[in-house]
Amino acid sequence: MTSRCRSILVFRLPHLFTHPTPPTMHQFSIHTPSGEHLGFLVMLADDETRPLPESGQLALQIQPAAQGSALARLAQAQTLYWQLTRDHVRIHDEDGDHRANIRQEWLLIGGERYLLNDLEGSL
Numbered sequence: 001m002t003s004r005c006r007s008i009l010v011f012r013l014p015h016l017f018t019h020p021t022p023p024t025m026h027q028f029s030i031h032t033p034s035g036e037h038l039g040f041l042v043m044l045a046d047d048e049t050r051p052l053p054e055s056g057q058l059a060l061q062i063q064p065a066a067q068g069s070a071l072a073r074l075a076q077a078q079t080l081y082w083q084l085t086r087d088h089v090r091i092h093d094e095d096g097d098h099r100a101n102i103r104q105e106w107l108l109i110g111g112e113r114y115l116l117n118d119l120e121g122s123l
Helices: 002-016 070-075
Strands: 025-031 037-045 055-062 080-084 089-093 098-103 106-109 112-118
Touching: 037 070, 055 070, 070 106, 070 112
Parallel strands: none
Antiparallel strands: 025 037, 025 112, 037 055, 055 080, 080 089, 089 098, 098 106, 106 112
């Protein structure tokens, strides 16, 4: 009976302890180049099964300090989407109009630059 129990446990282990799935939500804090905190940016993947998602929705939550900036105007969009391109992430609105880019750790909106701090390891 003992050997039967072991084989059942060995059979079930792969189902109980699967490999971690890739994160489908990526969170960043947003800062001015001088370090002032302006809010948060969250990227949600369209296809949660892909190891490297290529598109999804984007959400912004901004602080009062960001009022009047290009960041505040971007945050007013009803819905924002992101699309991975060759060397950056392209952000567009519900009409498909290009609104911003993310390149390395920078959010670029018009001529304004905002530093993104990846919160994945911080949370």
